[in-house]
Amino acid sequence: MKLVFATHNKNKLAEVQKMLPKSIELLSLNDINCFDDIEETASTLEGNANIKATFIKNNYGFDCFADDTGLEVNTLNGEPGVYSARFAGKENDSEKNMQKLLNELKDKTDRSAQFRTAISLHLEGKHYLFEGICKGEILTSKQGEKGFGYDPIFKPEGFNSSFAQMTSEEKNSISHRGLAIKKLVSFLIENKI
Numbered sequence: 211m212k213l214v215f216a217t218h219n220k221n222k223l224a225e226v227q228k229m230l231p232k233s234i235e236l237l238s239l240n241d242i243n244c245f246d247d248i249e250e251t252a253s254t255l256e257g258n259a260n261i262k263a264t265f266i267k268n269n270y271g272f273d274c275f276a277d278d279t280g281l282e283v284n285t286l287n288g289e290p291g292v293y294s295a296r297f298a299g300k301e302n303d304s305e306k307n308m309q310k311l312l313n314e315l316k317d318k319t320d321r322s323a324q325f326r327t328a329i330s331l332h333l334e335g336k337h338y339l340f341e342g343i344c345k346g347e348i349l350t351s352k353q354g355e356k357g358f359g360y361d362p363i364f365k366p367e368g369f370n371s372s373f374a375q376m377t378s379e380e381k382n383s384i385s386h387r388g389l390a391i392k393k394l395v396s397f398l399i400e401n402k403i
Contacts, residue, residue, distance in 0.1 A: 212237055213333075216248070216262040216276035221358045225382060229391050231399060242270050255280050255292055256339060259330035267332040275331040275394060279387060281360050283323040283348060286314060294360070308363050311348065321348045325364065325386035329394055338397065342390030357381065 214237045215226055223238050230236055239245070248265050250258040255278040262276035280291040290297035290311070298306035315321055322345070329340040345367045352362035354374025361373035366384055373381050382388035 211235065212272065214239070214242055214266055214270070214272040214274040216266050216274055219358075222277075222387070225378060225387065226391055228378070229382060229388070229395060231395065234398065237272070239266075242266075242272060244270060250278065250292075253292060255326060255328040256330065256341075258292065259328045259339075260337070263330040263332045263337075273331075273333045275329055275333075277327050277329045277387065277390065279325060279327040281311075281323060281325055281364070283311070283315070283321075285318045285320040285322075304359050308352065308360060311360070312350070312363065315348055321350075322346075323348050323364065325360075327386040327390040329390045331394060331397075340390045340393040340397070342386040342388065342393065344384060344386040344389065 211233065212235045215223060216239060217223055218239050223236070227236050244266065246265070246269070248262050250261060252258045252261055258278035259276045262278075263274045266272055266274040266276070278292070280294045282288045282291050290307070294307070295302045298310040324343050324345045327342045331338040331340070346365050347367075349363045349365050349372060352374070353372040354362050354376075356376065356378070357374040363372065365372050369384075373385065
């Protein structure tokens with residue numbers, strides 16, 4: 211079966227492709243020639259994921275899932291949250307986002323945080339939601355070269371290394387997106403999709 215993952219992000223696509231059963235042909239927005247700017251205007255991760263999945267289903271006709279992820283820092287009342295990609299400005303600059311977060315936390319003792327992913331799936335006329343959470347803390351400086359986004363400054367609970375120091379397999383086994391995708395995959399397998 212063909213299923214669209216509503217993303218242009220090659221890193222996310224590669225992470226997810228490794229986790230799906232071989233019976234599912236995963237397509238990106240590039241594969242279906244979707245270059246529309248789908249505005250994420252919702253105030254929640256679930257809302258933004260649903261906006262993207264609904265847009266693809268309604269305009270391109272494909273069964274589709276979309277995700278939205280936020281880094282929620284306790285001492286910042288859950289910020290940057292839904293604005294994680296644009297925390298330091300509209301240009302989605304990971305370096306600037308990390309620097310802004312590190313600056314905001316420089317005098318804080320509570321560095322606890324969590325990554326949370328919401329996935330919206332439109333499949334055969336029905337809508338489903340899945341969630342994954344990875345708790346951890348924000349480091350005081352970047353560590354590691356792998357991954358993307360906030361990975362170099364996020365250390366998951368129970369580990370001594372940042373996401374950016376882990377292999378993709380290690381990260382996928384515990385990450386917010388990995389956990390949400392596992393729920394999605396389990397659902398697809400249970401329902402013989």
